[in-house]
Amino acid sequence: xxxxxxxxxxxxxxxxxxxxxxxxxxxxxxxxxxxxxxxxxxxxxxxxxxxxxxxxxxxxxxxxxxxxxxxxxxxxxxxxxxxxxxxxxxxxxxxxxxxxxxxxxxxxxxxxxxxxxxxxxxxxxxxxxxxxxxxxxxxxxxxxxxxxxxxxxxxxxxxxxxxxxxxxxxxxxxxxxxxxxxx
Numbered sequence: 194x195x196x197x198x199x200x201x202x203x204x205x206x207x208x209x210x211x212x213x214x215x216x217x218x219x220x221x222x223x224x225x226x227x228x229x230x231x232x233x234x235x236x237x238x239x240x241x242x243x244x245x246x247x248x249x250x251x252x253x254x255x256x257x258x259x260x261x262x263x264x265x266x267x268x269x270x271x272x273x274x275x276x277x278x279x280x281x282x283x284x285x286x287x288x289x290x291x292x293x294x295x296x297x298x299x300x301x302x303x304x305x306x307x308x309x310x311x312x313x314x315x316x317x318x319x320x321x322x323x324x325x326x327x328x329x330x331x332x333x334x335x336x337x338x339x340x341x342x343x344x345x346x347x348x349x350x351x352x353x354x355x356x357x358x359x360x361x362x363x364x365x366x367x368x369x370x371x372x373x374x375x376x
Contacts, residue, residue: 238344249341252310253372255300256350258282258336261318262289265362269325277320277328296320327362331355337372 209215260280266272278289279296286293297319302311316335322328333355341347355368 247344249343249345250308250310251372251374252338252340252342253314253351254311254338254340255302255314255316256336256338257300259298259316259318260285260332260334261296261320262292262332263294263320263328264330265322265326265328267323267326275326277322277326279320294320328364329360329362330358331363331366339372339374341374 258281260282261278263277265275265277267275276289276292277294278292279294280286280289281298297317299315299317301315303313303315304310305312314337318333335353335355337351337353339347339349339351351372353370353372355370357363357366357368
């Protein structure tokens with residue numbers, strides 16, 4: 194094995210004109226490392242946001258699934274407590290089979306501002322009762338599809354629950370409500 198007597202480093206330089214593709218590539222990659230992350234952060238709508246509130250009108254569609262349960266008494270049967278029920282869902286209807294009463298169910302949507310999104314849903318349920326039957330308690334479940342589009346994308350099944358009870362028998366019950374999503 195020998196000794197190193199003299200060593201000389203090798204240096205090679207490659208030069209290109211300012212108007213060459215190599216210089217253009219260096220300039221574009223240098224700019225892209227700064228500009229592209231800025232636009233990605235700015236385009237995500239969360240650049241310097243500390244608190245944000247977003248209001249969207251949901252698309253709410255009635256799925257025509259309903260469960261109605263009424264509790265009352267029959268005056269002609271010694272005031273015995275009775276249950277009357279109806280559901281558009283076959284599995285629930287079989288569970289309530291001894292108590293079934295076929296109602297008239299009507300549902301329609303109202304679009305006040307003509308934007309093809311329902312602003313209001315009307316749901317009318319009429320259950321026929323016998324001469325001596327009195328209703329003291331009513332429960333209803335109505336199923337809806339709830340969709341948000343735009344900056345937030347959300348699709349879910351939602352449920353509206355109504356319940357009313359009284360010591361006096363009723364012949365009609367009107368309920369108004371608003372569907373709101375709080376996050």
